[in-house]
Amino acid sequence: MHTPATDAFDTDVLVVGAGPVGLTLAMDLAGRGLRVTVAELRAYMEPPSVKCNHVAARTMERFRQLGVADKLRRAGLPDEHPNDVVFRTTMTGLELTRIPIPNRLERFTDNGGPDTWWPTPEPPHRINQIYLEPILLEHAAALPGVTLLNRTRMDGFEQDAQGVNATLQALDGGAPRRVRARYLVGCDGGSSGVRKAIGAQFEGTAVIQRVQSTHIRAPGLLERLPGERAWCYYAVNPRRCGTVFAIDGRETWLVHNHLHPHETEFDAVDRDQSIRHILGVGADFEYEVISREDWVGRRLVANRFRDRRVFIAGDAAHLWVPYAGYGMNAGIADALNLSWLLAAQVQGWADPAMLDAYEAERQPITEQVSRFAMDHAQKMIKARSAVPPNIEADDAAGAAERARIGDEAYRLNVQQFCCAGLNFGYYYSGSPIIAGDGEAPPPYSMGDFTPSTVPGCRAPHFWLADGRSLYDAFGPGYTLLVTRPGADAAALTEAAAAAGVPLRVLDVSAEAARPAEYRHALLLCRPDQHVVWRGQAVPADAAALVQRLRGAAPGSAFTPGNVAEAERSVS
Template identity: 75%
Template sequence: MQDLECDVLVVGAGPVGLTLAMDLVARGAKVVVAEIRRYAEPPNVKCNHVAARTMERFRRLGVAQKLRDAGLPADHPNDVVFRTSVCGAELTRIPIPGRAERYVSKEGPDTWWPTPEPPHRINQIFLEPILLEHTAALPGVSLLNRTQVTSFTQANGGVEAVALDLDTRQERRIRARYLVGCDGGSSTVRKAIGAKLEGTPVIQRVQSTYIRAPQLRALIPGPPAWSYYSVNPRRCGTMFAIDGSTTWLVHNHLNPDEPEFDSIDRDWSIRQILGVGADFQYEVISKEDWVGRRLVANRFRDRNVFIAGDAAHLWVPYAGYGMNAGIADALNLSWLLGARLQGWADESILDAYEAERQPITEQVSHFAMEHAAKMIKARRAVPANIEADDAEGERARREIGQEAYELNVQQFCCAGLNFGYFYQGSPIIAGDGEAPPAYSMGGFTESTVPGCRAPHFWLADGRSLYDAFGQGYTLLRFDAGVDVEPLLSAAHARKLPLQVIDVDAAAVPAAYRHKLVLCRDDQHVAWRSDAVPADATALVDFLRGARRDSMQLAA
């Protein structure tokens, strides 16, 4: 078999690996993707949510609308409903608009997103094929299916990998500048670089079953929903609508005294969660059992080899931030690798990947673990009379409903996890002494403190601010009288891509308090001030990773 050469070898063609490949190709890189599955082999029924930050990047990569057009029917509400069982009494409802109303709805807690691309509820079985088809059509990408990277070595500033064709059993060598392991929780790449997952190995076990039940929807009272929480003394669980009519994913949350997946009868549990009798018929399509953990790798890199996604961190997927955090890793790393491959950044810019992403994944993992602990506690506290047809039962349902809403609205309308996280302590972000505002799972304060996400606004010509960003850096100038020529000249001399946008907009968020705000391609603020520093070259060298004396660059 022919040996291959590329800029980046991506191991794993799940959503994280495919997004990384798409973004790298957009930066001019030549990419090889190695995947052990066959082409278009259906993925597991796992992720059900694409976060706003992820959709923002899919917009720039030209795939957002394809995803919007897939998943649940356009008129299907994305509500989250809590009931005594799926077919039982409703306790509370978190309203979330379906995709037909996603851009226009102003009602409910999930419609105020400060972004051109709000979240999208779509299961991975619909998401991944779209990403795969889009990636496969890109020039510059070579997809190697049924291919396993069995080993690799690093030398002379590059990586040489041995790849095994799982069908022919033939080997080939792949030489790359960089290798990225997007190969999941049991990552061979992570193990090969000696990185170790640290944290809590088991928070909860979930007996998960993908079923086909065409008669179920007609039995569910009230408007349809995307997610159903079943709350009763016999069994607490969750059900997700997959196609909106016949297929469903049922999660049975095992109790601490049920330590194995077969500790509890699967069929009995499903019927208790659904609220159906023994005569109700359904088909098990697959068993998708999983363990909720809180594990983060102690390092994300060994020289020219990196890990991203589940290879780097695993946690209970509350707020849908398993896959989305992995895609955030990929986009952060793609920007840095692109800077190196394009030739304008110093090799040390790659140090920013672990410095930026590892602390964020650690924070998010704790958010998820804390929420999991609260949910476990709530499941233990279900009152015995919650299904009683009397005044006390009604009061119990009302109280549990209120508690469920207050606890869960933050994870299903998780603006904080989307827009609040910031990169602090990065070697390529010039802090100016102001601390970034704190954020929670559900809330955040817009800020232009270096390291924060540049707050979104619409330009006068109707474009999203992010649509106007170029690769590399974009300087937002809020006062056309400020002379930025020294910075442009210094950037040109170092071949650092830098464009200037003289802001013309009807409304600009109040967080923009400086005349100059320098933003990275990944939408994070890198520097801000009211004037170009006296030594513009020093700032440019700092931004491209060639120097570390950031305190000299303070505004």
């Protein structure tokens, strides 16, 4: 395999932004042997804001491969703290319904709820970003090949046919620093300077809802809670609707006050009174504001994710209302889609056109997910505007209304908190590096999906006889699964070796746990678990298939923003 000279470059990839997306990208690139420099405005271990509260199963699967999943599972809420989602008239009021979710102790043994059946080695984990991000940061900082530049701003960049020249400025003083990288990736958030510099523009819906978020310390709140505790509390009453997340499981909470559609000015809404209406406490209840943030829920997707050697990922590429927890998680999926493509370039075995797959695959998916989230947000807004005035009444009519609202809330929200479809159902359609066979991938919704080996889909999970997850046995490049005894894969392995394409052969023909969906003798998967080809025998022109895998064969046309084909396949 030819590896390009490194003398002219200070780093292989310059990542702008050390949030969860940028750190995950750096971790995966470093694990593939690349040199990565990460520029971050904040100081080392400076706490992030309390934003994301959920790490999705697909993200945990990849954190498992990166060697950090176990450490993350030990962080966040206490082991025995319930992870349920509960709907009440106020946080301390009458319960309407409850969505059961296993706590950390029961996460791998509970099989009785809507969040327990998922076919994965790593189910979801409820943890706030203030605990998640420091673990990722510490892990990334310890990896060979990763250079963290904290309190550093990128002031601009220029690119040529071979690389990118970026200007970095230390915020604590000193002369500007020039860094030459092969590639640059902007993971620098919703106001991304990298996105603006490449001329990409957000398109979509600018305002869906407005939210006042307040991180509070309230030591006396836990003792006021009736019944079983929860991870997430929805308050539903005529005065104010909101959401409260348990942060440390003891005294810190994140309160989201969902403003009414007519409330367009944040400062015009009494934050303290709204918090008390959501919590269900009077003026005598004491709490401390740790931090506060006002934000607008949007549905925005960039019209391009790339300009030659410069890419964007995460909030820099897409923003939406964070229902189903898929803001940060979609960004991490971006990073892990892009990382192996960049590594293939630096390692010298991929055609430059292979990088076209990033935008071709991720832009349609983020467009889809953003519409799922927007649709759910609009349904929630409608539900908040229709709260009956007697929902708290201590009579038969009030009880009937609570039962009705509870039933509606469960049916609407179980799909976002138990969102198997968004985790395992999405697929890549029209990718230049996936060889389709004419069979359409099955449709999926936010909550449901059908396992499939159609090229573009996630390879269905199963446990190997030796106790490993199927994904534990995947190689760093492509993995060829042999499901039929004696299936001859020699022509494909020889063609891959001749082209320098990394290919691991994994014989699973004797695995009793292999799902019925594996009905082809040979199945080729990527490191991000997506199927790229399947067949009963190696194609006659194995070399042509390998050329497609390395991006050198003509593929499906892709125009940024054209997602009609993918949209038709989503239920």
